[in-house]
Every structure is written in C-alpha cells, then in structure tokens.
Amino acid sequence: MTRTLATGALCALVTCACVPAASAADLQPMETAPEAPSFYDVAFGVKLTNDYILRSVSQSNGKPAVQGYAELTLFDWVYAGIWGSNVDFGASNPSMELDFWGGLRHSFGPLTLDVGYIDVNYTSELKNAHKMDFWKIYGIAKYALTDWLTVGANIYWTSDFVGFGVDGTHSAAFARIDLPGLSTLPDVKFYVSGEFGRQWVAKNFAPDHNFWNLGGGATYKAMTLDLRYTGASLSKRECALFIGDRNSCGDRFMASLSFDTSLSKLK
Incomplete structure (x- = not known):
C-alpha cells in the first residue's frame, strides 16, 4: 500500500450556534415571567456543492457532493453530532465519509471557545484495502470584534493520520465580515469570509502544504448561497x-447552496 493513502479527509467541522429567542418581558405584565430557554436544541442541515473541497483539496474528484448533518446541544455547553458526504478519491476508494463528533462549546460575550473530538469513517472501501478511519481532537476560538467582524483560529491534531499511526496537524486563521448595508430586504444578508492555514504530517509521510480560500455569499432565512475560490x-x-x-489539487472555484435550521427556530 503506497502513501497515496494519505488523504486529508476531514470535514470542515460544522458548528451551529443555538441562540435562545429574545425575551419579550417588556410586552407582558410584570407578574408574568419570561419563558425559560430550553436546555437542549437540535441543529440540522443539508448542502449541495459542486465539489467537496477539504483544505483546498477535492475529496470528490471535482464532482458534486450532497452533505448533511445533525447536532444535539445540551445546556448551551455540551454537543454531539453526525455529518456525511459522498467522496471519490484513490487509495481504498471509499464512497462515503461519515463523521461523528462531540465536545464543549460556549460563548462568553464576544468570545466563543470550542474543544472536541471527531471520529472520521469511510464506507464501501475496497476489500482488503487499508482502512483509513481515524480520529482527531481540536480547539476553535472565535471573537466578535464588532457586530460585523468576527475573527478566529483553529487547530486539529491526531496521532493516527488516516489510520497509519502518524502524527498529523492542521491549523488555520479565519475571518468573516457581515455586510448588512448591501441589502434592503430584512431577510437577506450578505457576507465575505476567508481562511488561511497549513497542514503538516510527521516523518514526511505526506507533503506539508498551505491552503486558503476567499469568497462570500448571501443568506435568506435558513438558506445560504456561498461562492468562493480556493x-x-x-x-x-x-x-x-x-x-x-494529481488533478484533485490546484486553484478552483466552489459553489454551494445549503439549508440550516434548528428545533428552537421552528417553534
């Protein structure tokens, strides 16, 4: 089995903040207490993209992908989720990636901290091929500098890179700018965002590399159209x-249409 098995397949970790509804106590008699927020929430969504690109490397051989997830949050601290996508690449030639994750995430004013564990699994691999399933731990920090500018950074590490018992790390810095002044419609919002990072693997097992993406999009209620270059x-x-x-890397364009919501938003 050659080192072409060293594919960097990890979902871009989906994190959906579940924000309780604003209190309407000022519209009620003083003796009526506002409704307490629920101790749990479930976020879920689906995405259609022209290419499943992970850290600027295609995981679907330049073909479209359908992805979906669900995440349970408890007490605005503990969470666990599942995510899936079709894939198409060499090595053991799996047909699907299925990820499970869990951790702690909480916002302290403008600062959001997130630590967790993710288990990456591949289905329908070639018989007798090396199994690429592996795990990672991660930390993510985001800070809202203003109402329209959020910056952050993340780091992921494993000692079992694609099932070979080799250390692998990737880290990135990212930023998002909301552009509320561009829309006159109350439910339509625009944004731009970008990311720059690096992945490195111990013992020269796989090529270290930098990756980046830059783009923007529009949201309408629960839908998001995102366009970017990577x-x-x-x-x-x-x-x-x-x-x-050899054709799964290189600069390329990404387009996706997604739908994301939660039980709290459907009430």
Missing part, C-alpha cells in the same frame, strides 16, 4: 502522493 501549495506530483489523484 487553492493549496501542492504540485501535481505532491497531490498524487497526498490523495492519489
């Missing part, structure tokens, strides 16, 4: 070593 510092030869396909 790239990685991997040559075609390094790409073949990394994921088993």
Whole structure:
C-alpha cells in the first residue's frame, strides 16, 4: 500500500450556534415571567456543492457532493453530532465519509471557545484495502470584534493520520465580515469570509502544504448561497502522493447552496 493513502479527509467541522429567542418581558405584565430557554436544541442541515473541497483539496474528484448533518446541544455547553458526504478519491476508494463528533462549546460575550473530538469513517472501501478511519481532537476560538467582524483560529491534531499511526496537524486563521448595508430586504444578508492555514504530517509521510480560500455569499432565512475560490501549495506530483489523484489539487472555484435550521427556530 503506497502513501497515496494519505488523504486529508476531514470535514470542515460544522458548528451551529443555538441562540435562545429574545425575551419579550417588556410586552407582558410584570407578574408574568419570561419563558425559560430550553436546555437542549437540535441543529440540522443539508448542502449541495459542486465539489467537496477539504483544505483546498477535492475529496470528490471535482464532482458534486450532497452533505448533511445533525447536532444535539445540551445546556448551551455540551454537543454531539453526525455529518456525511459522498467522496471519490484513490487509495481504498471509499464512497462515503461519515463523521461523528462531540465536545464543549460556549460563548462568553464576544468570545466563543470550542474543544472536541471527531471520529472520521469511510464506507464501501475496497476489500482488503487499508482502512483509513481515524480520529482527531481540536480547539476553535472565535471573537466578535464588532457586530460585523468576527475573527478566529483553529487547530486539529491526531496521532493516527488516516489510520497509519502518524502524527498529523492542521491549523488555520479565519475571518468573516457581515455586510448588512448591501441589502434592503430584512431577510437577506450578505457576507465575505476567508481562511488561511497549513497542514503538516510527521516523518514526511505526506507533503506539508498551505491552503486558503476567499469568497462570500448571501443568506435568506435558513438558506445560504456561498461562492468562493480556493487553492493549496501542492504540485501535481505532491497531490498524487497526498490523495492519489494529481488533478484533485490546484486553484478552483466552489459553489454551494445549503439549508440550516434548528428545533428552537421552528417553534
């Protein structure tokens, strides 16, 4: 089995903040207490994208992907979720990625901290092929500098990179700018966002590389249309070593349409 098995397949971790509804106590008699927020919530969503791109490397061989997730949050602290997507790449040639995660996430004013564990699994792999299932732990920090600007950083680490018992790490800094002044419609909002990061693997098992993306989108109620451009510092030869396909790297355009909501928003 060659090192083309070293594919960097990890979902971009989906995090959906569940915000309790604003109190309407000022519209009620003083003796009526406001309704207490629920101790739990379930967020869920689905996405259609022209290409499943993970850290600027295609996991679907440039083909469209359908993705979905569900996440349970308890006490605005504890969460656990599941995410899935079709995939198409070399190595053991799986047909689907299925991730399970759990952790702690809480907002302290403008600061949101998130730590957790994610288990990455692949289904329908070739018989007798190396199993690429592995795990990662992670930490994410986001800070709302203003009402319209949020910045943050993350780091993910494993000692079992794609099932080979090798240390692997990736980290990135990101930012998002909301553009409320661009829309005259109350339910339509625009934004721009970007990310720059690096992945490195111990013992030269897979090529280290930088990755980035820059784009923007529009939201309408629970729907989001996102358009962005992405790239990685991997040559075609390094790409073949990394994921088993020399054409899965390189600068490319991404477009996705997603629907995200939660039980609290449906009440």
